[in-house]
Every structure is written in C-alpha cells, then in structure tokens.
Amino acid sequence: MIKRVSGSGMAVLLSVAIASMSAGARAEDDSPQPLAGSYQGQVLNGDDFDPVLTAFSRNAEGRWSGSYAIGEEEGIETGTLDECGWEAAYLLRCTWTDRYGTGSVRLLFSTDYRIFRGFWGTDPSDTRMAWDGVKQ
Numbered sequence: 001m002i003k004r005v006s007g008s009g010m011a012v013l014l015s016v017a018i019a020s021m022s023a024g025a026r027a028e029d030d031s032p033q034p035l036a037g038s039y040q041g042q043v044l045n046g047d048d049f050d051p052v053l054t055a056f057s058r059n060a061e062g063r064w065s066g067s068y069a070i071g072e073e074e075g076i077e078t079g080t081l082d083e084c085g086w087e088a089a090y091l092l093r094c095t096w097t098d099r100y101g102t103g104s105v106r107l108l109f110s111t112d113y114r115i116f117r118g119f120w121g122t123d124p125s126d127t128r129m130a131w132d133g134v135k136q
Contacts, residue, residue, distance in 0.1 A: 033058070034112065034113035035056050035058075035064065035092075035109070035113050036056055036057055036058060037055065037056065037135055037136065038053055038054070038055045038135070038136045039053070039054045039055070039056075039116065039133025039134060039135050039136065040052075040053055040133060040134055040136055041053075041054065041116075041131070041132040041133030041134060042130075042131075042132060043068075043070055043120070043129070043130065043131045043132075044129040044130040044131070045070060045072065045129075049130070050070050050071055050072055050073075051070070051071040052068055052069065052070045052071070052131065052133070053068065053069045054066060054067075054068045054081075054131075054133050055067050055068070056081070056084075063084065064084040064085075064092070064094075065080070065081055065082050065084055065094075066080070066081035066084065066094065067079065067080050067081060068080075068081065068096070077098060077099070077100075078098065079096055079097055079098030079099075080096070080097050080098075081094040081095070081096055081105065082094065082095050082097065083095040087106065090108060090109045090110070090111065091106060091107070091108050091109075092106070092107045092109065092116075093105070093106050093107075093124075094107075096120060101122060102122075103120060103121050103122040103123065103124075103127075104120065104121060104122075104123065104124040104127050105118055105119070105120040105127065105131060106118050106119055106120075106127050107131065107133075113135065114134065114135045115132075115133070115134050115135070116132060116133050117130075117131075117132045118130070118131045118132065119131060
C-alpha cells in the first residue's frame with residue numbers, strides 16, 4: 001500500500017491488544033452486521049498520515065470484504081480488502097490490494113463496531129503502519 005516506512009513499537013501494541021482479546025475467533029457466519037458501512041479515518045502512508053474512507057460489506061455467503069480510498073497529495077488512491085476473517089473477537093484481518101501491491105491489515109474494532117484501530121503492512125508478520133476509522 002503506497003510507501004513503506006520503518007515501524008516503531010506499533011507491532012508490540014497490536015500484539016498486546018491481541019493477547020488481551022478472548023482466545024476464540026469468530027466463525028465467518030457469526031460475524032456481526034454492525035460492521036457493515038463506511039468509516040472515516042487516517043492511514044500512515046509513507047511518512048505522513050492521509051485521510052482514508054474504509055467500507056465493509058458482507059456477501060450472500062456471509063464473507064466480509066471491503067474497499068478503501070486514500071486522499072493522497074497526488075489524488076485519490078483506491079484499493080480492495082479481500083479474504084477478511086476474524087482472528088479473535090473484534091479483530092478482523094484482511095488482504096489489501098491496490099496498484100502498489102498487496103499485503104495484510106489487522107483492524108481491532110470497539111465492541112459496538114463504531115471505531116477501529118489497526119495496522120497494515122506488506123507482510124502478515126509485519127503490520128506496523130497505523131490505519132484507523134470512525135463509523136459514519
């Protein structure tokens with residue numbers, strides 16, 4: 001997703017959040033409907049934060065997917081969120097894809113699905129760049 005920067009302690013923060021979550025992951029068909037919709041936020045993109053609109057929907061088979069639009073200095077960059085699955089309660093993992101490549105994003109939602117804080121990267125084991133949103 002765009003430009004890569006060296007991470008600080010963000011991976012540690014995500015690890016702490018995951019450890020504090022309940023151990024059981026949600027089944028795909030148990031995922032909550034309140035997740036559906038659009039979230040306005042920001043994403044660490046290169047060496048600065050850019051505005052991002054992230055949207056989620058559920059298909060007829062019960063699988064979640066999404067899209068995003070990042071407001072970059074040069075214009076709007078769009079991408080998709082596919083292969084989404086629950087790693088733990090309120091923790092959604094997806095694969096992002098845009099013209100710059102592909103990678104992983106992990107998003108930790110509030111219990112009412114109004115807010116998420118997450119991290120993305122080009123490798124599932126290296127998601128250190130911030131991505132957040134508030135439901136519109």
